[in-house]
Amino acid sequence: xxxxSGNRFDVLDPATGEAVASVADGGEADAIAAVDAAAAAGPAxxxxxxxxxxxxxxxxxxxxxxxxxxLAELISRENGKALTDAKGExxxxxxxxxxxxxxxxxIDGNLTSAPGGTNRILVTxxxxxxxxxxxxxxxxxxxxxxxxxPALAAGCxxxxxxxxxxxxxxxxxxxxxxxxxxxxxxxxxxxxRSSGKVVSAMLRDARVRKLSFTGSTEVGRIxxxxxxxxxxxxxxxxxxxxxxxxxxxxxxxxxxxxAMLAKMRNGGEACTxxxxxxxxxxxxxxxxxxxxxxxxxxxxxxxxxxxxxxxPLVNEDTVAKVDALVKGALEAGASAVTGGTRPDGPGxxxxxxxxxxxxxxxxxxxxxIFGPVAPIVTFTxxxxxVRLANDTEYGLVAYLYTGDLARGLRVSEKIEAGMVGLNxxxxxxxxxxxxxxxxSGIGRxxxxxxxxxxxxxxxxxxxx
Ligand code: NAP
Numbered sequence: 001x002x003x004x005s006g007n008r009f010d011v012l013d014p015a016t017g018e019a020v021a022s023v024a025d026g027g028e029a030d031a032i033a034a035v036d037a038a039a040a041a042g043p044a045x046x047x048x049x050x051x052x053x054x055x056x057x058x059x060x061x062x063x064x065x066x067x068x069x070x071l072a073e074l075i076s077r078e079n080g081k082a083l084t085d086a087k088g089e090x091x092x093x094x095x096x097x098x099x100x101x102x103x104x105x106x107i108d109g110n111l112t113s114a115p116g117g118t119n120r121i122l123v124t125x126x127x128x129x130x131x132x133x134x135x136x137x138x139x140x141x142x143x144x145x146x147x148x149x150p151a152l153a154a155g156c157x158x159x160x161x162x163x164x165x166x167x168x169x170x171x172x173x174x175x176x177x178x179x180x181x182x183x184x185x186x187x188x189x190x191x192x193r194s195s196g197k198v199v200s201a202m203l204r205d206a207r208v209r210k211l212s213f214t215g216s217t218e219v220g221r222i223x224x225x226x227x228x229x230x231x232x233x234x235x236x237x238x239x240x241x242x243x244x245x246x247x248x249x250x251x252x253x254x255x256x257x258x259a260m261l262a263k264m265r266n267g268g269e270a271c272t273x274x275x276x277x278x279x280x281x282x283x284x285x286x287x288x289x290x291x292x293x294x295x296x297x298x299x300x301x302x303x304x305x306x307x308x309x310x311x312p313l314v315n316e317d318t319v320a321k322v323d324a325l326v327k328g329a330l331e332a333g334a335s336a337v338t339g340g341t342r343p344d345g346p347g348x349x350x351x352x353x354x355x356x357x358x359x360x361x362x363x364x365x366x367x368x369i370f371g372p373v374a375p376i377v378t379f380t381x382x383x384x385x386v387r388l389a390n391d392t393e394y395g396l397v398a399y400l401y402t403g404d405l406a407r408g409l410r411v412s413e414k415i416e417a418g419m420v421g422l423n424x425x426x427x428x429x430x431x432x433x434x435x436x437x438x439x440s441g442i443g444r445x446x447x448x449x450x451x452x453x454x455x456x457x458x459x460x461x462x463x464x
Pocket of ligand 1: 137143162199270368
């Protein structure tokens, strides 16, 4: 659909920096029109039987699965990620529709007696209403389905504002949902280059009752302040700075496999990416050498090339940030065991890099790298490991490898993070509650908790 201004913007291929498509550039009037549509469609969708809502989501899962190859190609084209990563994302993204198709019929309430025996306490759950969903570019399909799935299951209608680097996948998802039977107005997609303005306009509209945001902590803070004006219900999936702890008693083969997954899924462009490697001194040399061997063997190239294991980063700003963080660490005395230099030529490429001798106060350990770089720091003993892991304002996920399960559970409890991968380099699962503590966010996505984010509890005091 055209923007009311008639404006359009280009979508670039990160492998070349060239435009591959253009989309309508939504403005404030289009944002309010999208809220109009969502508000108008709300009552009928909320009154649609949960089984029917679930079956529509199940159909969307099936359509996504049938079209996985084409969707992966599209993701890779606009995001740059390797096709294997893009295929993995389509599977992961579709699973949110399947999971929430099943959750739609599990919206429960409860009934108790008031302690004084005066009445019954009846609690029912109702959809929160019109939701604004704001998503990042790093998982253009999965971050959308992780929000649309539970919103639709709960009976809410939505306006999705995708990242301006990756609007094509969001538009493809909207087409799939329409084909699956989602009525007009229930899902509205608003690509825009003026994200700040359009999201603010929607948050000022009193009909909007929910904001679910995935993106940086910096933007999350701005939106929390804006949401406060109309006391809008918020779910915030923000930045991460995941520690990856390797104790000397760990199975090193498993730790290397886990490290490759935790670091290199999506080329390192994941909020869950291992950002800081803390390795116990006795195994640090061996771990660094083996990780560098594996990282340097990865094939870097255009994401859409079948042989590629690591595609380009999404845009110039991202690759420039990674380059600056690595340069800063090297100037402060770190060594690059592999990688460490941005190549010349077109595209937003950065090589898989392993750094050792990184100082504890280096910026690369404080900020999200969002690229294929693994800085390694050594530690001695459990207490130091926990202190280093918790020395961050973020608290999304942590990984730890140890052969001692009691230590694994003890350290997992002490780590300030919403999720822990214990002898495992991947935590994301539509059936599990995903989310962070500290400045990594508020609320959970996936699991049954993900559905509750889109429901209000209504309490009815009743006598009979
Ligand atoms: P971002 O810059 O915060 O952008 C996220 C979304 O917010 C995009 O749609 C963006 O639109 C929009 N936006 C930017 N400024 C805005 C403003 N002032 N008002 C309203 N919306 C605004 O983040 P990103 O660079 O796309 O994504 C990377 C970040 O997302 C990382 O920090 C990563 O850790 C985080 N992330 C977190 C999770 C999680 O589940 N915790 C998952 C994935 C990613 P434009 O594209 O137009 O700027």
